[in-house]
Amino acid sequence: MKVTVKGQVTIPLAIRERYGLTPGTEVEFVPQGEVLQVKPRKAKNKKESPFERWLAKAAGSAQDGTSTDEFMKLTRGED
Numbered sequence: 001m002k003v004t005v006k007g008q009v010t011i012p013l014a015i016r017e018r019y020g021l022t023p024g025t026e027v028e029f030v031p032q033g034e035v036l037q038v039k040p041r042k043a044k045n046k047k048e049s050p051f052e053r054w055l056a057k058a059a060g061s062a063q064d065g066t067s068t069d070e071f072m073k074l075t076r077g078e079d
Contacts, residue, residue, distance in 0.1 A: 025040055
């Protein structure tokens with residue numbers, strides 16, 4: 001990888017996916033001797049709401065093969 005004139009590098013997709021580096025993720029550079037680590041920056045003083053905790057836990061839990069349209073029909077009592 002090369003650093004651009006703006007100081008940018010492209011992080012390969014496999015690495016972004018493996019470490020959860022999505023668009024908008026803030027990172028920090030941590031020097032350790034001759035090594036420079038790039039780490040996702042942890043939010044300071046941001047407390048996760050009960051809803052955010054629930055949503056993170058619930059995400060992807062409904063995987064029984066039912067489509068969204070089928071699920072909506074069930075919740076609305078439609079045939």
